[in-house]
Amino acid sequence: MKRWITWPMAVLALASCTKQSDPILLGTLERDRITSLAQASEHIVRIDVREGDTLVAGQSILALDTRRIDASIDxxxxxxxxxxxxxxxxxxxxxxxxxxxxxxxxxxxxxxxxxxxxxxxxxxxxxxxxxxxxxxxxxxxxxxxxxxxxxxxxxxxxxxxxxxxxxxxxxxxxxxxxxxxxxxxQLELTRERYTVLAAEDGRIDSIPFKLGDQPAPGAVLASILTGPVYARVYVPASQRSALKIGSRCSVQITGSEHRIKAVVRNMRSDPAFTPYFALTGDDASRLAYRAEVVLEDGAGTNLPVGQPVQVSCMLSDAASSP
CATH class of the missing domain: 1.10.287 (Helix Hairpins)
Known part of the structure; x- marks a missing residue:
């Protein structure tokens, strides 16, 4: 008895081959985050920026009331x-x-x-x-x-x-x-930190407090996104040896057909269980290695952090990498 291969079965077989050659890795867009903490429980007397503003290193973000510490300094x-x-x-x-x-x-x-x-x-x-x-x-x-x-x-x-x-x-x-x-x-150094400055170039992600609020000591006053945009993905253990630092990849934002060139920046040596959003088929019960794939040419700076992405890496380039 002859067995005929139907069209859907052929598509699945092709997809399986594609997956083995160019794996699709799931993850999210990320940027490095810098947080500024409150040195003391004092009222916020000035806010110089708004969420979403672009900053340069040394730019003022906000300031706390310094009257109490000024008396201590005297x-x-x-x-x-x-x-x-x-x-x-x-x-x-x-x-x-x-x-x-x-x-x-x-x-x-x-x-x-x-x-x-x-x-x-x-x-x-x-x-x-x-x-x-x-x-x-x-x-x-x-x-x-x-x-x-x-x-x-x-x-x-x-x-x-x-x-x-x-x-x-x-x-x-x-x-x-x-x-x-x-x-x-020590008091003068602490007073300098009552004026919160941007440590690096970046963009204001959040300012949790408003003018006049009195945050507790150690509370986050501002969160700054800095550095290049990268996709944080999880590589299955079966594909870990094929991917190298410097491997060429392409990133596709969920909901968009546009692909962005990227390169693998680093990859963890210690494995972890596959996160919930990357559970697919047989890989659900396997270990995965976290990797960071940096978008090239400063792309994605206006995209929201946490946006789901699909990353396709070429195993042939990875295998030939030194």
């Missing part, structure tokens, strides 16, 4: 000035007036000690002749020792002023100044 600057003054005082040593006063106290204490010694000597001489009591001599000795202690204390105070500050005190003052300067630098 306080930090005052702390730096105080620490600098303390260090200068330690390095210069004591004032001349303090040294002169210490010398005067030493001279007075020395005079008192000399007078106490003479009194003790007189009392001791009288005691030898037994004309006074032992208690009188003991009191004279006590007065002499107290006067000499005061003299020695005054001399030590003068030496401390003349010798200057200890190295430990200088290092402590320097460390205190460095810590206050670092705190000031």
């Amino acid at each position: 306080q930090a600057r005052a702390d730096v000035r105080g620490a600098q003054a303390a260090l200068d005082e330690v390095l210069r040593g004591q004032r001349k007036e303090l040294i002169d006063a210490a010398r005067a106290r030493l001279a007075g204490a020395t005079a008192v000690a000399e007078n106490a010694r003479r009194d003790r000597d007189r009392v001791a001489e009288i005691r030898k002749r037994k004309l006074n009591s032992q208690a009188d001599l003991d009191r004279a000795e006590t007065s002499l020792r107290a006067a000499e202690a005061d003299r020695d204390a005054a001399r030590a105070s003068l030496d401390e002023l003349l010798n200057g500050s200890r190295i430990e005190n200088i290092e402590l003052a320097e460390a205190s100044l460095a810590a206050r300067k670092a705190a000031l630098d």
